[in-house]
Amino acid sequence: MIRKTMKSVFAAAVVFALASSAFAADFARIGTSSVGGGFYLIGNTIAQVGNAAKNGVNYTAVTGGSTKNLNALAKGDIEFGMCQSATINEGVTGTGAFKKPLTSLRFVAAIYQMPCHVLVKGDDMKTIEDFRGKPIDFGAIGQGIETYCRIILNTYGIYDKDIKINRYGKTESAEAIKTGEVKGNFWTTTAPNAQVSDMITGGVRLLSIDEDKRQQIVKEHPYFALATIPGGTYEGHPNDLKTIAAIGVLCSDEKVSDEVVYKTVKAMFENVNALKERLPNYFKDFGPEHALDGCSMPIHPGAEKYYKEIGLIK
Numbered sequence: 001m002i003r004k005t006m007k008s009v010f011a012a013a014v015v016f017a018l019a020s021s022a023f024a025a026d027f028a029r030i031g032t033s034s035v036g037g038g039f040y041l042i043g044n045t046i047a048q049v050g051n052a053a054k055n056g057v058n059y060t061a062v063t064g065g066s067t068k069n070l071n072a073l074a075k076g077d078i079e080f081g082m083c084q085s086a087t088i089n090e091g092v093t094g095t096g097a098f099k100k101p102l103t104s105l106r107f108v109a110a111i112y113q114m115p116c117h118v119l120v121k122g123d124d125m126k127t128i129e130d131f132r133g134k135p136i137d138f139g140a141i142g143q144g145i146e147t148y149c150r151i152i153l154n155t156y157g158i159y160d161k162d163i164k165i166n167r168y169g170k171t172e173s174a175e176a177i178k179t180g181e182v183k184g185n186f187w188t189t190t191a192p193n194a195q196v197s198d199m200i201t202g203g204v205r206l207l208s209i210d211e212d213k214r215q216q217i218v219k220e221h222p223y224f225a226l227a228t229i230p231g232g233t234y235e236g237h238p239n240d241l242k243t244i245a246a247i248g249v250l251c252s253d254e255k256v257s258d259e260v261v262y263k264t265v266k267a268m269f270e271n272v273n274a275l276k277e278r279l280p281n282y283f284k285d286f287g288p289e290h291a292l293d294g295c296s297m298p299i300h301p302g303a304e305k306y307y308k309e310i311g312l313i314k
Contacts (some may be wrong), residue, residue: 030068031081066144106300247294261302
């Protein structure tokens with residue numbers, strides 16, 4: 001009797017283990033930005049759509065920033081991370097904020113183009129040349145803002161020693177420039193952007209990047225693209241604003257399983273309409289035709305598998 005009972009218990013345990021294994025879910029953390037930033041909204045939306053797909057992966061979005069996300073990916077602290085293309089280039093080359101190349105980073109998908117908004121406050125801020133000697137916001141530590149701040153300012157011959165660097169999170173940044181605590185900032189985001197519109201209401205203005213300078217930037221830093229914010233996009237700015245754009249990219253790491261990345265990419269592209277409905281400002285141009293925009297590093301095998309299935313990659 002005891003022997004039969006033990007056999008029954010063992011059999012039940014085996015069945016339970018197999019069932020648990022069959023329904024075990026993978027977990028995927030998505031590094032975003034500070035609360036309120038574009039990456040924060042994007043990462044949470046991807047997590048929502050991914051979870052709705054019921055593909056065996058449980059997604060959760062965590063706060064971060066471009067630089068922080070790349071370092072976290074390399075350490076295995078997150079499975080996916082949002083990052084802008086200029087910071088990705090620094091990460092894979094071991095320059096700027098990175099002490100050595102992050103060779104395990106992998107490209108997953110381009111999400112959207114991020115035109116740079118050159119924000120200024122005060123009548124003495126008529127061109128980017130006027131940033132010299134002024135308090136300028138470089139964003140919170142770990143965010144990618146400082147990457148393109150330096151690239152743009154360096155093109156004008158303005159370096160860290162020539163300005164007063166301040167660091168604010170996204171929400172604090174908007175208030176700091178509205179109140180005049182800082183005189184200038186650069187935001188790469190969609191256009192129009194509600195926070196930028198609010199800042200303009202508070203007396204902030206937008207500037208263009210001089211044509212020769214933006215051509216120089218794109219030539220020296222090909223992960224940027226020329227961009228134009230059409231006249232009339234923002235109140236009080238009837239003329240086109242000439243600028244540059246970074247690409248907002250979803251990245252991963254070679255340590256993340258091919259299956260998790262494949263399921264994630266598949267869920268995103270098979271639910272494009274859901275992404276656009278939930279967050280139209282950021283996903284309006286999202287689709288396979290732009291999936292590899294700004295790609296400057298190896299593609300993750302899981303993403304590559306899906307792109308081959310749809311004929312994007314031979």
